Amino acid sequence: MKPxxxxxxxxxxxxxxxxxxxxxxALKEHPSxxxxxxxxxxxxxxxxxxxxxxxxxxxxxxxxNTIGVIISLINRPFVSSLISGIEDTARQEGxxxxxxxxxDSYDHEVANAKALYNSRVSGLIVSLATxxxxxxxxxxxxxxNIPVVFVDRVPEEVASHRVIIDNxxxxxxxxxxxxAQGCKRIAHFVGSQHRNVYKERFRGYREALQKHHLPxxxxxxxxxxxxxxxxxxxxxxxxxxxxxxPDGLFCPNDTTAIxxxxxAKKRGIKVPEQLAIIGFNNDPISSxxxxxxxxxxxxxxxxxxxxxxxxxKHSKHKEKFSHETVVLKTELLVRESSLRTI
Numbered sequence: 158m159k160p161x162x163x164x165x166x167x168x169x170x171x172x173x174x175x176x177x178x179x180x181x182x183a184l185k186e187h188p189s190x191x192x193x194x195x196x197x198x199x200x201x202x203x204x205x206x207x208x209x210x211x212x213x214x215x216x217x218x219x220x221x222n223t224i225g226v227i228i229s230l231i232n233r234p235f236v237s238s239l240i241s242g243i244e245d246t247a248r249q250e251g252x253x254x255x256x257x258x259x260x261d262s263y264d265h266e267v268a269n270a271k272a273l274y275n276s277r278v279s280g281l282i283v284s285l286a287t288x289x290x291x292x293x294x295x296x297x298x299x300x301x302n303i304p305v306v307f308v309d310r311v312p313e314e315v316a317s318h319r320v321i322i323d324n325x326x327x328x329x330x331x332x333x334x335x336x337a338q339g340c341k342r343i344a345h346f347v348g349s350q351h352r353n354v355y356k357e358r359f360r361g362y363r364e365a366l367q368k369h370h371l372p373x374x375x376x377x378x379x380x381x382x383x384x385x386x387x388x389x390x391x392x393x394x395x396x397x398x399x400x401x402x403p404d405g406l407f408c409p410n411d412t413t414a415i416x417x418x419x420x421a422k423k424r425g426i427k428v429p430e431q432l433a434i435i436g437f438n439n440d441p442i443s444s445x446x447x448x449x450x451x452x453x454x455x456x457x458x459x460x461x462x463x464x465x466x467x468x469x470k471h472s473k474h475k476e477k478f479s480h481e482t483v484v485l486k487t488e489l490l491v492r493e494s495s496l497r498t499i
Contacts, residue, residue, distance in 0.1 A: 225273035242461020328361025340405030389416025
């Protein structure tokens with residue numbers, strides 16, 4: 158054999174003086190092939206560095222044992238935990254996972270969806286980009302009966318499988334906790350309102366204020382987009398510059414909450430005595446920041462596992478599986494950043 162040549166089934170068959178179909182069945186441990194032949198073929202395949210041609214197999218079968226995943230940014234703790242849950246479940250069922258990042262860009266999400274479709278994935282798990290307002294790029298999957306499961310950031314207009322948390326209840330719970338600590342002017346960093354997660358957390362915030370007869374003040378509701386550390390600092394400075402600053406702050410993620418704590422320190426605002434702060438997600442850094450950040454837990458790993466389970470269930474029982482929405486609960490995790498003596 159020539160150096161660097163890719164070893165094929167035909168090469169193995171020629172060396173063993175058997176038919177290529179025999180080698181193929183032996184590699185799959187087909188019952189029609191003797192154990193001795195199977196061992197002989199596998200031993201030679203290993204020695205020669207034979208690799209199965211998964212692309213050719215996918216072209217024959219019109220699918221692969223691969224799940225495509227589209228997420229926003231992999232360096233976010235929630236997202237990396239979500240992927241971990243997906244991979245754990247997929248691996249147990251013999252599936253591989255292809256991961257792509259949208260960087261919260263609609264155009265990137267469209268390109269990723271096309272690439273994964275052309276890679277003949279068996280299913281797709283998606284957490285939508287912040288910019289995404291149209292969903293036509295998923296139509297090819299639906300037409301081809303390739304299951305699509307939306308997780309966390311989901312479209313409200315598309316009939317498909319979903320795995321979410323009760324963001325309204327979580328936002329209500331976070332705000333009511335601040336009210337229980339004696340806060341009267343509670344601010345909120347408002348995330349993109351066309352994304353279900355931020356819209357529902359904002360709605361929970363407003364409902365909690367209304368229930369406890371606290372005013373809903375427009376100046377305390379400051380809109381953001383990326384909700385990054387940098388944007389969190391900008392929003393916090395804007396908030397703390399008000400003539401009558403808030404005494405409580407509910408942030409839609411831990412990133413902006415940490416920015417707010419750091420910004421408050423620089424301005425000499427005591428947390429939680431003058432400003433009680435609560436975040437969302439329970440990122441690892443939330444327990445390290447001083448003071449430790451109160452937050453809402455987000456069951457990311459479990460969401461990933463359930464999303465993969467839904468997808469694989471549909472893949473195996475297409476005719477019996479209807480669209481399903483799984484809603485998971487969250488918990489309030491109280492730390493020093495919001496715990497005040499009333």
